[in-house]
Amino acid sequence: MLRHTRFLRRLILGVALCSCWQVAQAAPTHALTVYGEAPKYPAGFQHFDYVNPNVPKGGSLTRSAEEIGQFNYLNPYVDQGINVVQVDTWVYSPLAYRSLDEPYTVYGLIAEKMEMDPNGLWIRFLLNPKARFEDGKPVTAEDVRYTFELMTTKASFSYRPMFADVKQVTIEGPLQIRFDFKNNLNRMLALDIASLHILPEHWWKTRDFANGGGFEPPHRWATGPTGSPRSMPGAAWSLNGSRTGGARTCQSAVACTTSTRSP
Template structure:
């Protein structure tokens, strides 16, 4: 996306893969909830894990050791002009689906058109910028774009390629339990809806000897078992039913791993460093709801969230707080007022920007006590300015209506529930008693897709190369269009302009300035009450599982486990 690829022609393997890794063994991973579909490319249903990642392929593959660089997979070559107004791909002649049928240009064009018009909304933003797609040779096709957007050439290389013949006469937009026929390293071997799915490595996989794939996809089988909630998944891991467990709580990492498998050495604990942005995780305000439309109300509820006390109680104070959407990276807005190019980019939108965007916004810091008096006094003052006051212990507006809202949580999220429980006690001191509704995974997906919540638990991972997905996350279309990632209902011309600017930037400094400006707009918008992030990933796993000592830039990110891991029997 920016600069030159790190790997030149003739590279032998990705730098974080072990080309000598042995093949064999099984890795068993746990998921909470269930699944009712094997179609992960549409909005309906909840698809089984692993389908999208391992049974199908795209024209290009992404290196997790660079911010955003692609190398050939199904495509043997890619060509584009300086402005990237078009991109042309040439298929590898040897590429084939798991049933032996060749991957054709017809399959690629059908896949792109179908995903762009009938697939999940995440595919539609970029597809709307495609003027035409056409076959240009026996194994080549060209996409021409409608507007300047340098990322489109890369995004079009990452679309999944499906087998057209399998879907003829069928409703692509529907859920299905028919396993997809893909060209990827694994095929669906066995599954039971809601309980497990088992993927088997295809011994005849056409792409096993490509340089990009050497050292990847080493397990003979990948199995995902489903359990009621995360707590049960952890118990299954402790009992030896699962191979690996990601621990998201630093205090639990230090406290809860004295069970027999760890003390005997059968399970080892690994910490995987990374250099990716913190992203945003926490309680999201749905600003479509009138009660959260005023930034002063949102700031008051952020003040009432006693982060220091919650972090100490649940996490032993071990993790840093998320300071902004791109914190922990050079893309972060940083403290203090906007200067230089960042200030210039935001200048046309001064009148519409919330306080703190240009001057600098920092999250409130509590005193660490449960009462958190200073922040609570500031919260009360802001609520009064917004037209709310406490009457007989209840916060009400001028018409006497109480301040009421609903927090929607997914079933089985024990740590989230603990965070919310402490938060509610703080809100009671403001005269606010929210309703907490816990729903199963299917209902949570349905309600979040239709924005049917006041406040909910929200998590968005962000990369070192933000691009078109930012429109899906915070674009104005998501205010009314269902199924976007814009749960908070961001409707900001400044955010839209910064996204357009970062997409058009050819200079890395200009790109960074646009992202830093976007970070300011989002953070000062006070859309989320953020919690902490982990500067390392913590993975407990069987000692027979191994990964290369050279971890990628993104660390434990999609493309790491199980992709470059392997099984090695005891000697």
């Protein structure tokens, strides 16, 4: 009888500890990791260790297009033509930014906080109320849902298998959105969603996204460090001072120019 009592006490204690652990794990956090390990950088960190915030400012950077050195499209999300390498990271910011000195860890950028289900069946994003597009409009949960639906219906086919295990997207408030999963077999899914670069619905809903349109002037709805391209062809970007700093710490003034050819 005494042995059974001890067993029950241990069982109850174990269940209680597991419950407390789950509640703690579900709390909003500034970073997500694949296996739930502690991130390298604490909340509120100023820059990654590999970034020099005091780098001399000025100069220029020239990037070619993918493979052949020329481009005929600026839209990097579709299987149309030849686009510019990394243009999406220049123009639009993601929900969370991936660090380059950890296996796979993302830190909130547009998303101020992230909340992961302890069982891996959903993820919630709480957007930063200060996040703005280049035209001053706030980044909302509607923009996040619109971006996800755009990527899984009209973007490159590579996005569809990547997000195939997303069961449902629910807007819980103007700055809060939740993604529910079909299962918890894909540990990368939550981080892949967090890495989505968020597009403004009010601009893209009237553009021919599927056929590579939308980046042509007067595109002025960026959230990234360089802002929108100022011309096409010969697309040129300049550093957007109001978009630098924070987790990305893009401190150097950069004008990115690329070669072009006619479609």
